[in-house]
Amino acid sequence: xxxxxxxxxxxxxxxxxxxxxxxxxxxxxxxxxxxxxxxxxxxxxxxxxxxxxxxxxxxxxxxxxxxxxxxxxxxxxxxxxxxxxxxxxxxxxxxxxxxxxxxxxxxxxxxxxxxxxxxxxxxxx
Numbered sequence: 001x002x003x004x005x006x007x008x009x010x011x012x013x014x015x016x017x018x019x020x021x022x023x024x025x026x027x028x029x030x031x032x033x034x035x036x037x038x039x040x041x042x043x044x045x046x047x048x049x050x051x052x053x054x055x056x057x058x059x060x061x062x063x064x065x066x067x068x069x070x071x072x073x074x075x076x077x078x079x080x081x082x083x084x085x086x087x088x089x090x091x092x093x094x095x096x097x098x099x100x101x102x103x104x105x106x107x108x109x110x111x112x113x114x115x116x117x118x119x120x121x122x123x124x125x
Contacts, residue, residue, distance in 0.1 A: 014038045014045075016033070019033060019036050019043070023052075026052070028049070030049075031047050031048060031050075032047060033046075035118055037114070037115050039104070039106060041056040041061050042056065042104075043056075044115055046118050046119075049070065050069055050070045050071060051068075051069045051119065051122070052067065052068050052069075053066075053104075067102070071122045071123050073096050074094070074095060074096075074123050075094045077091065077093045077094065077101075077116070077119060077120075077123070078090075078092045078101075079092075079112055079113075079116045080092075082107075082108040087107065088105050088106065088108070089106040089107070089108065089110060090103060091103070091104045091106065091112060091116065091119075092104075
């Protein structure tokens, strides 16, 4: 992923070794990193037990928000793809016990279908 792609919000697959090092202190015994996608500095991490949304904040990205969502808590999700005039795609995830979904925006050429397919694989199994 080039610098300009990052600025435009295009998602790309993450570097496995780098993410595994970053997750060493977060994953529990028996939990394994499966796949992940990066949108600018934010990450969508799929493990065998949960979805982890990582939001790197601030200028340096040293402040990090980790949002863990067990797959069993996801009640439903929605993907809206980009159109001719609407250049953004959107993923919304509803979690049991909450009325508002978690929403993430992707640019037109992002692999939102891959993210949706991975999420469906874990939620539906």
